[in-house]
Amino acid sequence: MEPLFGVLLGLILAVASAAESNCTCATNKWTVCAQDASGNCTCMLVGSNHKVDCSTLTSKCLLMKAEMIPLKEKRFRGRPRGLLDNDGIYNPDCEDSGIFKARQCNQTDTCWCVNTAGVRRTEKGGKSLSCSELVRTSWIYIELKHKKRSSAFDVPEVANALKHLFESRYKLHPKYIAAIKYDSPLIQIGLNQNDSKKSRCDVDIADVAYYFEKDIKDDSVFHSNSTLTVSVNGDALDIEKLWIYYVDEKPPEFCMRQLVSGISAVVTVVILTAGFGITVLVVLKWLRTRKYETVESKEMVRMNFLVLGIN
Numbered sequence: 001m002e003p004l005f006g007v008l009l010g011l012i013l014a015v016a017s018a019a020e021s022n023c024t025c026a027t028n029k030w031t032v033c034a035q036d037a038s039g040n041c042t043c044m045l046v047g048s049n050h051k052v053d054c055s056t057l058t059s060k061c062l063l064m065k066a067e068m069i070p071l072k073e074k075r076f077r078g079r080p081r082g083l084l085d086n087d088g089i090y091n092p093d094c095e096d097s098g099i100f101k102a103r104q105c106n107q108t109d110t111c112w113c114v115n116t117a118g119v120r121r122t123e124k125g126g127k128s129l130s131c132s133e134l135v136r137t138s139w140i141y142i143e144l145k146h147k148k149r150s151s152a153f154d155v156p157e158v159a160n161a162l163k164h165l166f167e168s169r170y171k172l173h174p175k176y177i178a179a180i181k182y183d184s185p186l187i188q189i190g191l192n193q194n195d196s197k198k199s200r201c202d203v204d205i206a207d208v209a210y211y212f213e214k215d216i217k218d219d220s221v222f223h224s225n226s227t228l229t230v231s232v233n234g235d236a237l238d239i240e241k242l243w244i245y246y247v248d249e250k251p252p253e254f255c256m257r258q259l260v261s262g263i264s265a266v267v268t269v270v271i272l273t274a275g276f277g278i279t280v281l282v283v284l285k286w287l288r289t290r291k292y293e294t295v296e297s298k299e300m301v302r303m304n305f306l307v308l309g310i311n
Helices: 002-021 060-075 155-168 205-216 256-308
Strands: 031-035 041-045 137-146 177-183 186-192 239-248
Touching: 041 060, 060 205, 137 205, 155 177, 155 186, 186 205, 205 239
Parallel strands: none
Antiparallel strands: 031 041, 137 186, 137 239, 177 186
16 A cells, blocks of 8 residues: 555656646746646746736836846946946836836936837936826837848748748737838838737737847747747748837937037038048049149150150
8 A cells, every 4th residue: 555655646746846847937037936826827027026927928128127137136246337328228117017117217316218118218317307108119120131141032931931920929910010021131020009009918019029139139038048040931041130120109309409419420421521522532633634744744755765766
């Protein structure tokens, strides 16, 4: 009887261990998961008490917040990092729903307003800065450049492969994929999503773009952490460069001083370019004249030699 009990106990422990190992968040590696007494798997975001829905993508705001935890730990071990002026990396403030708060301060006295993608859309100011609303990023343009190859891919096949990727891996509804254009080696992907079209269960295009960016940079957010592989008719689509552009429903609010300085810089460049062009033309004209004079002088000397009978 005792050997049979031991076997049963071993099977129970094996099943429990297997169930525990399966308690992971497939869509977010920045989570801590555990099973409760009922066997339900619950996953919490690293560094917070925020419960994560592992059946869909985690919001970009929560991901950025979780990614800051290792950076904070490293600050005490080595040289401190300055994160304030790098708009791409900061510790964001998120609403309970997971979206960005309209005003971000990065735990400092310097604040700015962001869009739904967490991208700064105003000048930086003090704590008194007011951000009346979180402006939606309605368009996201993704531009890719693949590695050189002997022949270009077929345009429809590239579009189908990327469309399938965004639908299957990132759960993006096809109605939000506005266009996919290909002109070797460049690929352009347009994502469009308005509040009027987006339902509560739809993933946000800002989250999709962030997951895709991390995949391309070989730093996948998915728990498997597997390298993204995209194939077009059996051939690997190797991406070597990535650019992402965000377009909001409302224009950004930057002060005229910065715009004027930017225009002045452009005008200066144009003037310098024009001046350089004029200088080049003058030098070329001088060289051409000098060359003509040199040739003419040589011809005169030759004619004098002939007159004098010198061969």
